[in-house]
Amino acid sequence: xxxxxxxxxxxxxxxxxxxxxxxxxxxxxxxxxxxxxxxxxxxxxxxxxxxxxxxxxxxxxxxxxxxxxxxxxxxxxxxxxxxxxxxxxxxxxxxxxxxxxxxxxxxxxxxxxxxxxxxxxxxxxxxxxxxxxxxxxxxxxxxxxxxxxxxxxxxxxxxxxxxxxxxxxxxxxxxxxxxxxxxxxxxxxxxxxxxxxxxxxxxxxxxxxxxxxxxxxxxxxxxxxxxxxxxxxxxxxxxxxxxxxxxxxxxxxxxxxxxxxxxxxxxxxxxxxxxxxxxxxxxxxxxxxxxxxxxxxxx
Amino acid sequence: xxxxxxxxxxxxxxxxxxxxxxxxxxxxxxxxxxxxxxxxxxxxxxxxxxxxxxxxxxxxxxxxxxxxxxxxxxxxxxxxxxxxxxxxxxxxxxxxxxxxxxxxxxxxxxxxxxxxxxxxxxxxxxxxxxxxxxxxxxxxxxxxxxxxxxxxxxxxxxxxxxxxxxxxxxxxxxxxxxxxxxxxxxxxxxxxxxxxxxxxxxxxxxxxxxxxxxxxxxxxxxxxxxxxxxxxxxxxxxxxxxxxx
Numbered sequence: 001x002x003x004x005x006x007x008x009x010x011x012x013x014x015x016x017x018x019x020x021x022x023x024x025x026x027x028x029x030x031x032x033x034x035x036x037x038x039x040x041x042x043x044x045x046x047x048x049x050x051x052x053x054x055x056x057x058x059x060x061x062x063x064x065x066x067x068x069x070x071x072x073x074x075x076x077x078x079x080x081x082x083x084x085x086x087x088x089x090x091x092x093x094x095x096x097x098x099x100x101x102x103x104x105x106x107x108x109x110x111x112x113x114x115x116x117x118x119x120x121x122x123x124x125x126x127x128x129x130x131x132x133x134x135x136x137x138x139x140x141x142x143x144x145x146x147x148x149x150x151x152x153x154x155x156x157x158x159x160x161x162x163x164x165x166x167x168x169x170x171x172x173x174x175x176x177x178x179x180x181x182x183x184x185x186x187x188x189x190x191x192x193x194x195x196x197x198x199x200x201x202x203x204x205x206x207x208x209x210x211x212x213x214x215x216x217x218x219x220x221x222x223x224x225x226x227x228x229x230x231x232x233x234x235x236x237x238x239x240x241x242x243x244x245x246x247x248x249x250x251x252x253x254x255x256x257x258x259x260x261x262x263x264x265x266x267x268x269x270x271x272x273x274x275x276x277x278x279x280x281x282x283x284x285x286x287x288x289x290x291x292x293x294x295x296x297x298x299x
Numbered sequence: 300x301x302x303x304x305x306x307x308x309x310x311x312x313x314x315x316x317x318x319x320x321x322x323x324x325x326x327x328x329x330x331x332x333x334x335x336x337x338x339x340x341x342x343x344x345x346x347x348x349x350x351x352x353x354x355x356x357x358x359x360x361x362x363x364x365x366x367x368x369x370x371x372x373x374x375x376x377x378x379x380x381x382x383x384x385x386x387x388x389x390x391x392x393x394x395x396x397x398x399x400x401x402x403x404x405x406x407x408x409x410x411x412x413x414x415x416x417x418x419x420x421x422x423x424x425x426x427x428x429x430x431x432x433x434x435x436x437x438x439x440x441x442x443x444x445x446x447x448x449x450x451x452x453x454x455x456x457x458x459x460x461x462x463x464x465x466x467x468x469x470x471x472x473x474x475x476x477x478x479x480x481x482x483x484x485x486x487x488x489x490x491x492x493x494x495x496x497x498x499x500x501x502x503x504x505x506x507x508x509x510x511x512x513x514x515x516x517x518x519x520x521x522x523x524x525x526x527x528x529x530x531x532x533x534x535x536x537x538x539x540x541x542x543x544x
Contacts, residue, residue: 194385202399202441203378212398216389228372293389293425 076263080268084263096252096264103271105248107235108167110275113172114233120173121180121229122222128181129188129218129261132209139185146178150232150238163225175236176229183225187218220294223287227280234276308339311370314339314449314481315360321505322355322475327333329355330367331505335480347502348537353485355504356533357453360483375448376478378441382453386426386441393422396441412444413437414469415477432463435449436470443474450480456491472517482505490521499529501536509536 057077064070065077072080088099119199124142126133150171157167189221191214199209241250256264305476315333323329329352337343347353355512358364359371361379386395398408415438426434435455442450452471455465472495475482485491491514492499501509511532515525 056376102390166473194381196389198381198385198387198503199399201377202445208399212390213387216387222494291389293427 010189021103073260074262076266081266083263085267085270087265088267095259096253097247099252099267099271101247102247102252102268103275105288106241106250106272106273109168109241109248110172110233110237113169113237114230116169117173117228117233118178118180118226121177122184124177124220125181125184125188129185130214142178142181146182150175150236154239154243156172158244168240168243168245170238172233172236176233179228179232180222182217183228184222187221187225188214190221191217220287220291223283223290226286227283230276230279230283234272234279238272305393312339312340313337314375315483316372317360318370320356320359320367320371322359322367323483328505330359332369333505333507335500335507337449337481337483339481340514341504342475342482342484342495342497343500344486344496345493345500345502345539346489346533348539350485351502352424352505353487353502354453357451357483357485357508359447361451367543373449376445377449377451378445378447379451380382380435380438380442380471380475381452382454382457384426384429384431384438386429386434386437388426390426391422392426392437395426396444398441400444402444408444409440413472415443416440422430430463431459431469433504435459435467436505437544439471439474443478443480446478447480450475450482452482452486454483454486457486464491467519471495484526489530489537492533493526493530494519494521501533503536503538511535 061070061075062078065072065075070077070279085099087093088096091096124138128138128142129135142270153174154171156167157170161167161170195217196209197214199213204212238250241248243253245251245254249271252268254266256268301322314337315334315335315337316400320330320333320335322330330349333352333356335356339429345353345356355364355367357379359367361377362373387398390398393409393413395431396412397405397523400408410419410422413419418433418436418440420435421429421433421437426437435458438455456467459467468491472484473537482494482496484492494517496513497508498512500507511529513519513526513529515523519526
């Protein structure tokens with residue numbers, strides 16, 4: 001597309017002129033002009049290229065199923081899965097309920113568990129990160145909990161909390177809390193000592209140092225922790241829901257297992273995957289907003 | 300522990316006074332009884348080969364090293380510009396300059412400081428988008444906006460390219476002439492010291508082994524014949540043989 005390239009060049013040229021105007025006095029000038037529009041357009045388009053390989057895999061799956069090379073009772077073709085999804089949304093089946101209801105139940109569990117676990121994790125990371133006393137009090141406990149096999153706790157939780165919502169929420173909260181705590185704590189402790197010295201030279205109060213230097217410095221890693229947390233929390237949800245649930249996507253899967261309905265299982269799994277992708281995209285959006293200052297290096 | 304005294308009366312009018320300052324790292328004395336006075340408004344450059352404790356002395360004056368022993372008195376406000384600009388990357392340039400500023404209108408004061416260093420147009424920029432010279436100018440603005448009585452410069456030009464460094468030398472002189480803080484510039488560049496300072500020190504083996512004035516009007520050219528003799532002397536003190544083998 002020659003027009004786009006030309007437009008990009010023009011923008012680049014403007015950028016240079018602007019830079020030259022700025023540096024009429026000083027010898028050193030900004031070494032980057034404004035980003036050419038063409039590059040930004042290319043970046044936006046790149047998202048679509050990434051759909052090619054998944055679509056190709058689904059097409060191959062459909063092709064092999066239609067050719068009879070994949071037995072439908074083991075792996076139903078994409079078209080069957082799609083029809084099953086549509087009927088699960090449009091009709092309320094006695095065995096499964098509706099897909100949207102199952103999804104809402106699962107989402108609610110996830111939201112409650114993640115909010116509780118995430119809040120506690122950030123709180124504990126602040127306590128441990130901002131003082132030695134806090135670290136000595138909190139960190140050993142969290143390190144022990146981290147090493148406990150999360151899903152090995154399910155029988156204990158059932159004994160303690162029964163088979164209602166509580167053990168499920170706790171499992172999700174615990175799964176979400178650990179990566180977020182570890183990353184936020186490490187982020188706080190990893191703040192550049194040279195910047196901390198600037199705080200001392202500028203005579204910042206402790207509160208100012210935390211607000212201007214420690215917390216913003218810890219944010220990138222805390223957000224990485226947030227993404228990991230979401231991954232673990234979704235996993236915890238899937239496992240928790242297949243143990244003694246009477247609603248939700250996991251319940252749908254365990255019902256379908258009994259009726260040997262692989263198509264229903266695939267639909268539920270696909271919904272989990274889509275929800276996971278959506279929450280991950282939300283965090284990435286948050287990252288782009290909160291870490292706008294890094295655009296300089298990330299381009 | 301060094302005694303840090305904030306009373307003006309007992310040291311007269313010095314911007315900094317150091318007596319018998321000693322600092323050891325793992326039993327090895329990096330500073331070994333340093334005595335130093337810096338007069339108000341005086342521009343002092345300190346030379347020394349790597350590892351002679353130049354930065355250690357500067358950090359002690361900045362209050363960043365609590366392990367020094369001896370007497371250390373800095374009565375007024377101290378500001379530091381480091382070798383790297385050390386701007387907070389997550390705060391815009393203006394907020395960086397105004398960081399911790401206890402002025403009536405910190406933003407206006409920060410804006411004036413940025414005007415002075417020629418960064419009027421970059422106040423809302425993110426630090427990572429600045430060039431090396433711009434970032435170092437922003438760091439200078441952050442130091443000067445506090446109207447320090449002692450400005451500590453820790454090799455602030457050493458990471459800049461030669462042309463930018465010349466521009467920075469002029470800028471620092473201009474700022475020093477209009478604000479008149481006492482300056483301690485730590486550098487390993489003999490010419491830089493000769494061009495900028497009222498007085499040049501050489502630090503070796505933890506002590507100040509040479510102190511001499513530079514009695515030439517500014518702006519000085521590094522080719523100025525009046526500097527030749529002092530340059531030879533300084534290089535000799537620094538262990539560089541200028542006469543050939």
